Amino acid sequence: MSVTFIRNCWYGAGWGEDISRDFLSRMILGEQILFYRKEDGTPCAMADLCPHRFVPLSMGKLVGDTVECLYHGLAFDCSGACVNNPHGNGLIPRTAKVKTYPVAEKWGLVWIWMGDHEFADPETIPDYHWLTDQKYRQVHGTIKLEANYLLVMDNLTDLSHAGFVHEKTLEPREIATASYEVAEKDDQVWTRQFVPSMPVPPLFTMVKGFTGQMDHWLEMRCDPPGCMITFYGVTEPGKTREEGWGTYNPNIITPETESTTHYFWAIARDFDLDDDAMSEAFAEGAGYAFEHEDRPVIEAQQRVLNGRELMDMKPVLLQNDQGSGRARRIIERRLREAAAGPAKSMEAAE
Amino acid sequence: MSVTFIRNCWYGAGWGEDISRDFLSRMILGEQILFYRKEDGTPCAMADLCPHRFVPLSMGKLVGDTVECLYHGLAFDCSGACVNNPHGNGLIPRTAKVKTYPVAEKWGLVWIWMGDHEFADPETIPDYHWLTDQKYRQVHGTIKLEANYLLVMDNLTDLSHAGFVHEKTLEPREIATASYEVAEKDDQVWTRQFVPSMPVPPLFTMVKGFTGQMDHWLEMRCDPPGCMITFYGVTEPGKTREEGWGTYNPNIITPETESTTHYFWAIARDFDLDDDAMSEAFAEGAGYAFEHEDRPVIEAQQRVLNGRELMDMKPVLLQNDQGSGRARRIIERRLREAAAGPAKSMEAAE
Amino acid sequence: MSVTFIRNCWYGAGWGEDISRDFLSRMILGEQILFYRKEDGTPCAMADLCPHRFVPLSMGKLVGDTVECLYHGLAFDCSGACVNNPHGNGLIPRTAKVKTYPVAEKWGLVWIWMGDHEFADPETIPDYHWLTDQKYRQVHGTIKLEANYLLVMDNLTDLSHAGFVHEKTLEPREIATASYEVAEKDDQVWTRQFVPSMPVPPLFTMVKGFTGQMDHWLEMRCDPPGCMITFYGVTEPGKTREEGWGTYNPNIITPETESTTHYFWAIARDFDLDDDAMSEAFAEGAGYAFEHEDRPVIEAQQRVLNGRELMDMKPVLLQNDQGSGRARRIIERRLREAAAGPAKSMEAAE
């Protein structure tokens, strides 16, 4: 099976602290990539592959800002150029170059651009200011899922599963019958639910001790293929959102291979900013929901599909599949455009 | 490699106690199947696959007689019909149906029919009354083998390996030169050996303490592809079988995949019905012979063949291969007939 | 991917002590082979495969000089002929034959010939007399590498990696710029470095305590595909080799499969023959260098290539790749000749 990925877009490569003076080798869209920071702190990304005998450069060492290959000592700088050949007369072969990738650091993450360098504009990284703005406090983490990124995107853009898979941790079943809005503009999809006077979601009982009925909002913004964020909060019946308790939950997914996905999650909140125990409670709760509730379902789908395309299997469509359906159609359209457009603008990953 | 299975026949799906109010998910002929009992005790079988987003239904829960999917709560009854959609207006999409399979409970086993429903007649399940008739006492168990079912069938229909592989547990080598009869009628194959005055088989020394010479019979009935039974016993020289000690050993095999096989075994006997220790001795002896003597040989064959057809490798043929040879030819003929006949009567499993 | 191996040549099959009255089953060029010694000590090799039902003969037992199959007791002698059928009338089917392979015992190893029997001349086994001549003392061992044999050959024929991968155990970096000679004759490749007055290689500091500057030689003889030996030594500046300390390091590699390689290594020395502790030090040092320095690099290359041909990936060529480059071209030429020549002289292994 040969699947294609959108290449001309920013993908989350790691949290800022993941990239350091120690090499990080991470596979993204099926390509093994070496990440490190230069002495001035700037992140770099290049193919984790020595062009001499195809040893991973990450087995070598960082000397100043250059990468020295373990096997025969060729050294490369951040631009991918070979800057030292320690053998014989020391001439550097013209072909001794390593592929590099544009990177940008924003909102506490390092982002990578897998497509044509000339289109790599950091301004197009979606807004996640809730991660860095001092008016919020956040916790975050990284998970690897054994599933194609589209199954993870379906899960994250789908508000309706919460009342079932997360019945005990996030949402009561009542949410399922609540009204539901989907909007799409400029390749961004919003799904919105607002439920007046509903039983308090279990999460807010856990972190704030709330019980009884409250107004509740649940919204998802999706910039396909990989940039999502969920807004989730409660306020007293009839009050405004500003008077309530809001959370802002970036969900950033990046295909590792066709069948595995990096998932960078965070939870920011606009209340109790000084409460360390609450931060821990959010981290634990999120960890539990992802690891024990979402992961088994998503990975079971992957095993069932086993390389087949979900849409080829003619799934039954429910009303609540509109958000993920629109996101999938945006991806399909962009893949078609890339295939039809200038040859360089999209490459097939095997 | 694409191998075909006979579909219009009953396969053993499990022992009666395997199917309960807890879900059992078992793969049969490459299809993942959900088994459970309704509140009235009737066994049900359906595809373990939600038609919405292809999550295994076995991850969900049984509510009365209906199966509720974990991911978004669609509920299905035993006929495979969707009986509840908890979302939005609750309309049930026309395509929300789950594939079901005819099942029957007989001789203490639950049987499944993988082919056309209209041909599923429980009267065609082979006779295994020794399992339920009070004149016998039985022990039984289940094994999974990492081998194609034909290799397991070869092993079970082949009387001649016993004197070698089971030299210490079942048969002395002398059996190899004993005379040998094969008969075939209505797609049933019998292989028969009767040896007057032979050293007592080790099994009867173990369970009864017999020594010296006795008359010995060893017979195999095979209804391909999966229904076998071995009759194995001794009597004093010149006496009738009725005066002797007989065992009745159902060997029921069901392909899980092309390279793995469920094996349901039992040993019934017509003597010492009240002797619990003897039941245990039989269970232990059988367990030892299957696990430590047959399994290594059969699984080694599978690894050696590694997807190749045994008959394509031009095996040397010995006289004692007649039983398994006839059984294989019956299977080949039925597969050819199914392929040529009404399209529905056989499907290729990938 | 289908790769071909040279068949008409001797491959190391094992050290003399590996082949005994206990069966050894070892895969060579993708074929599972049974090795044992006859009662008179002669080694035998035959396919580890019973021609009846394809059970590995190594599961059976050795009775005198014949191999008895576990499953149904057919027995075969060293020539591959069936010499006993214990069933029925005992007639031996004409096709009951096992494939055999010429073997030879020389220099303390058992060698196997995977090609046409008529060309199997033990005189063509390369010279490794340093292993058996009393003027030397040796230690040896066996390693299995998860890599195609060409990557292992590249590593062994490449003198230039030592100053990098083995910087702490074998060679200082200075060796990289030393002059370098390559010679080829009769399908044998020699690579030679001689460095006057160089920092003592770490190995000689370890075993002899030498420090400061010495003259150093480093030479590799390669008879592709699998027979190599490295000559490595030091002498005081301006003195002859004979006055110095020399080691003789057979490196014999044999493809197990396309992606795995048997590696038989030895270190012989011409000094301190009675020093047992030094033998242990050499064995430990070699073990460390192979296991912790070479293996990770070679196996990483294999994972990166993942079935692709290294030369198809257009590697950057450095001066020091001449030795391995010539060896690879000899192999390619011999494979082409075999493909073009008498059909029997080479077979493709899948």
Ligand code: FES
């Ligand atoms: S493989 Fe990197 S320098 Fe040789």
Ligand code: FES
């Ligand atoms: S996957 Fe079963 S209800 Fe959605």
Ligand code: FES
């Ligand atoms: S498999 Fe070897 S004798 Fe039958």
